[in-house]
Amino acid sequence: MDQLTALQTAARITSGELSVPEVVDAALEQAHADTCNAWTFIDDEGARRRAVHLQERLADRDFHPGPLFGVPCPIKDLNECKGMPMEAGSAALAGKVSIHDDGIVTLLKGAGTIPIGKTTTPELGLPCYTEPVGRPATVTPFDPTRMSGGSSGGAAAVVGAGEVPIAQGSDGGGSIRIPASCCGVVGLKPTRGRISSGPYGLDGPGLTTAGVLTRTVRDTAAALDVLSIGWPGDPFPAPRAAGSFLAGCEHPSPRLRIGVLTDPVISDDAEVHPAVAAALARTVRTLEDLGHIVEPASRPFGADAWNSFRCVWAVGAASIPVPAEAEDGLLPYTRWLRELGRGYSAVDLADAQAGIQRITRTTSELWDHFDVVVSPTLAQPPLLVGGLRDDSDPAGDFDAQCAFTPWTSVWNLTGRPAISLPLHTAVVDGVELPIGMMFGARMGQEDVLLALGCQLEDAR
Numbered sequence: 001m002d003q004l005t006a007l008q009t010a011a012r013i014t015s016g017e018l019s020v021p022e023v024v025d026a027a028l029e030q031a032h033a034d035t036c037n038a039w040t041f042i043d044d045e046g047a048r049r050r051a052v053h054l055q056e057r058l059a060d061r062d063f064h065p066g067p068l069f070g071v072p073c074p075i076k077d078l079n080e081c082k083g084m085p086m087e088a089g090s091a092a093l094a095g096k097v098s099i100h101d102d103g104i105v106t107l108l109k110g111a112g113t114i115p116i117g118k119t120t121t122p123e124l125g126l127p128c129y130t131e132p133v134g135r136p137a138t139v140t141p142f143d144p145t146r147m148s149g150g151s152s153g154g155a156a157a158v159v160g161a162g163e164v165p166i167a168q169g170s171d172g173g174g175s176i177r178i179p180a181s182c183c184g185v186v187g188l189k190p191t192r193g194r195i196s197s198g199p200y201g202l203d204g205p206g207l208t209t210a211g212v213l214t215r216t217v218r219d220t221a222a223a224l225d226v227l228s229i230g231w232p233g234d235p236f237p238a239p240r241a242a243g244s245f246l247a248g249c250e251h252p253s254p255r256l257r258i259g260v261l262t263d264p265v266i267s268d269d270a271e272v273h274p275a276v277a278a279a280l281a282r283t284v285r286t287l288e289d290l291g292h293i294v295e296p297a298s299r300p301f302g303a304d305a306w307n308s309f310r311c312v313w314a315v316g317a318a319s320i321p322v323p324a325e326a327e328d329g330l331l332p333y334t335r336w337l338r339e340l341g342r343g344y345s346a347v348d349l350a351d352a353q354a355g356i357q358r359i360t361r362t363t364s365e366l367w368d369h370f371d372v373v374v375s376p377t378l379a380q381p382p383l384l385v386g387g388l389r390d391d392s393d394p395a396g397d398f399d400a401q402c403a404f405t406p407w408t409s410v411w412n413l414t415g416r417p418a419i420s421l422p423l424h425t426a427v428v429d430g431v432e433l434p435i436g437m438m439f440g441a442r443m444g445q446e447d448v449l450l451a452l453g454c455q456l457e458d459a460r
Contacts, residue, residue: 002026002030002162002163003162004165005165005214005215005216005218005219006067006068006071006073006165006166006214006216006219006222006223007067007068007216007218007219007222008165009023009070009071009165010065010066010067010068010069010070010071010112011067013058013065013069013070014058014065014069014070018070019055020051020052020054020055020058020070020114021048021051021052021055023051023070023071023072024047024048024050024051024070024072024114024116025048025051027047027072027116027163027164028042028044028047028048028116030161030162030163030164031074031116031117031158031163031164034157034158034161034163035144035161036138036139036140036141036144036148036154036157036158036160036161037120037135037136037137037138037139037157038119038120038138038148038153038154038155038157038158038161038163039074039117039118039119039120039154039158040077040085040087040089040117040118040119040120040132040135040154041077041084041085041117041118042116042117043083043084043115043116043117046083046084046115047072047114047115047116047117050114051070051114054069054070054112054114055070065112066111066112066226067222067225067246068108068111068112068113068166068222068223068226069111069112069113070112070113070114071112071113071114071164071165071166072113072114072116072164072165072166073108073113073114073115073116073164073166073167073168073212074115074116074117074118074119074154074155074158074164074167074168075105075108075115075117075118075119075167075168076118076119076121076151076152076154076155076167076168076169076170077089077118077119077120077121077154078121078124078125078151078170079102079104079105079168079170079210080098080099080100080101080102080105080200081098081101081102081105081115081118082098082099082100082101082105083097083098084097084098084115084117084118085097085098085118086098086118088121088123088124088125089120089121089122089123089124089125089130089132089133089151090123090124090132090133090322090330090334091133091134091326091329092322092323092326092327092329092330093322093326100200102200102201102210103196103197103198103199103200103201103231104168104195104210104227105168107226107227107229108168108226108227110226111226113166116164118154119152119153119154119155119157119158119167120132120135120138120153120154120157121150121151121152121153121154122150122151122153123330123331123333123334124317124320124322124334125150125151125170125172125175126151126317126333126334126337127150127151127333127388127389127397127401128149128150128151128173128174128175128178128388128401128404128405129147129149129150129153129383129385129387129388129389129401130147130148130149130150130151130153130154130179131147131385131386131389133331137385137386138150138153138154138157139157139385140157140160140182140183140184140382140433140434141157141160141161141162141183141184142160142183142184142382142425142431142432142433142434143382143431143433145384145385146182146381146382146383146384146385146431146433147182147382147383147384147385147387147388148160148179148182148183148382149178149179149180149181149182149183149378149382150175150178150179151170151172151175151179152167152169152170152171152175152176152179152187152213153179153182154167155167155168155169155179155212155213156169156176156179156180156182156183156185156187156213157179157183159183159185159213159214159215160183160184160185160215160434161183165214165215165219166212166213166214166219166223167212167213168210168211168212169187169210169211169212169213170208170209170210170211171187171189171208171209171210171211171412172207172208172209172313172316172412173207173309173313173405173408173409173412174189174377174405174408174409174412176188176189176211176212176213176420177189177377177408177418177419177420177436177438178377178378178405178408178420179213180213180377180420180422180436181377181378181382181420181422181434181435181436181438182378182382182434182436183213183382183434184422184425184434184436185213185214185215185422186213186214186215186216186217186219186220186419186420186421186422186453187211187213187220187419187420187436188211188212188220188224188417188418188419188420188446188449188450189209189211189411189412189417189418189419190209190211190224190228190238190417190446191238191239191415191416191417191443191444191445191446192206192209192236192238192415192416192443193206193230193234193235193236193237193238193415194209194224194227194228194238194417194444194446195209195210195211195224195227195228196229196230196231196234197209197210197234198230198231198232198233198234199231199232199233203234203235203236204312204316205312205316205353205356206235206236206415207309207312207313207316207409207412207413208412210227211223211224211227212224212227216457217249217419217421217450217453217454217457218246218249218454220419220450220453221245221246221248221249221450222245222246224245224246224446224450225244225245225246228241228245236415238443238444239443239444240444241444241446241447242447245446245447245450248447248450248451249450249451249454251451252451252455253290253448253451253452253454253455254451255291255292255293256292256293256371256372256448256452257292257293257295257369257370257371257372258287258292258293258294258295258370258371258372258373258374259295259296259297259367259370259372259373259374260280260284260294260295260296260297260373260374260375261297261299261373261374261375261407262277262280262296262375263298263299264299264379264403264406264407265299265300265301265303265306265406265407265410266303266306266309266402266405266406266407266409266410267303267399267402267403267406268302268303269399269403270379270402270403270404270406271379271380271403272376272379272380273379273380273381273428275381275426275428275433275435276376276378276379276380276381276435277376278426279376279423279424279426279435279437280374280375280376280437282423282424283374283423283424283437284374286423286456286459287374290455290456290459295370297366297367297370297373298366300359300362300363300366300367300410301359301362301363305355305358305359306359306409306413307352307355308351308352308353308354308355308356308359308413309352309356309409309412309413310340310398311344311348311349311351311352312349312352312353312356313337313341314337314338314340314341314344315341315344315349315352316341317334317337317338317340317341318337318338318339318340318341318342319341320338322338331391332391332392332394333389333390333391333394333397333398335394336394336395336398337394337398356413359413359414360413360414360415363410363413363414363416364414368442371441371442371445371448372439372440372441372448372449372452373439373440373441374437374438374439374440375407375437375438376407376435376436376437376438377407377408377420377435377436377437377438378404378405378408378435378436379403379404379405379406380404381426381428381433381434381435382433382434383404388400388401388404407438408438410440411440415443416440416441416442416443417440417441417443417444417445417446417449418438418439418440418441418449419438419439419440419449419450419453420436420437420438421436421437421438421439421453421456421457422434422436423435423436423437423456423460424436424437439452439453
């Protein structure tokens with residue numbers, strides 16, 4: 001059962017080949033046997049109770065289950081799921097239990113998925129590694145000594161390990177795509193506004209969006225169909241989709257003009273690992289073999305311009321509610337980032353938001369003749385645990401994260417969709433490790449990325 005996709009699992013449930021309780025029991029067994037340190041909470045009782053309820057619904061001949069019905073789908077520990085702990089990877093929030101469901105959890109439950117538990121995230125979801133307080137670091141299924149990435153590190157790890165076929169995540173600077181690359185799974189950051197943060201969440205500058213991690217592009221498309229529903233008051237309505245994202249996967253990708261971005265964007269100090277550069281070269285050859293037009297893409301802006309993101313990210317970190325008495329118990333990196341945010345003035349923040357708008361316009365001018373832009377997802381294969389975290393030098397920690405992720409936040413700043421695909425592996429230091437490739441498109445064109453992703457997936 002651990003090799004079934006989400007769509008295959010739901011199809012077998014609907015046909016009667018599998019029951020929902022059977023599927024949930026298997027997932028719970030896998031979760032309890034997890035070796036990636038990826039769970040903060042496993043809801044055996046609640047998951048089994050919901051499985052029985054969903055199985056009973058199948059007896060109603062007038063009930064028509066959707067494509068994800070009965071599929072286990074854990075929730076990232078930055079999102080509210082009623083009755084489950086919500087500690088956001090921080091000792092400051094220890095003991096907090098959600099009293100309601102986030103909008104995305106409501107939609108996932110409405111589609112018939114089963115939130116069997118919560119997956120790990122770093123403290124407040126801020127760094128790109130998942131090494132939360134009081135827990136072992138979450139690691140990639142490929143090597144127990146190497147990071148899973150972050151901040152959706154637990155979600156990516158449980159999918160990559162075959163414990164569940166789909167897991168909910170979120171992405172504010174790469175937090176779905178980074179762990180997708182580290183764990184060898186599919187991770188899509190949708191267009192800004194495609195997935196609402198309502199009814200409780202606040203969008204702020206629109207950097208962050210929810211999403212999922214899966215093992216296949218089609219599973220991601222099915223989830224996007226479920227989650228692409230707005231709530232009243234959404235500040236960033238996305239361009240309307242032409243139809244079902246899943247149905248669109250059955251149409252062959254047209255010939256595309258694809259830009260190849262090799263230069264790191266947000267960091268002048270980023271070093272691209274030879275295995276990553278080689279994987280990009282193989283990707284380019286595959287794209288050419290599939291008939292696409294492939295051309296170089298220029299760096300859209302420099303690292304100095306990216307300081308706008310630094311300001312907005314730090315102010316956002318400072319605005320996260322933390323009990324005053326718990327502030328000193330936060331990790332050094334979290335405290336440093338919150339203090340940095342408090343040091344910016346209102347004028348600084350306004351200037352940063354204007355800078356993001358300039359970045360968006362510049363990028364559009366340079367790249368809009370491309371249907372897709374491809375780069376590596378990360379500059380390096382998954383690093384050893386602790387390879388980025390530096391409690392003695394939080395500013396250096398931040399810079400190291402930027403060098404590790406020199407492309408991902410470009411798509412958060414501009415609001416455009418981007419997907420990490422697990423196209424390659426490479427042997428590094430004697431271990432076979434995953435290397436993701438990232439593809440981004442124009443605003444509202446997730447369908448282009450999904451069709452191309454299916455083409456590349458089918459060509460492997």
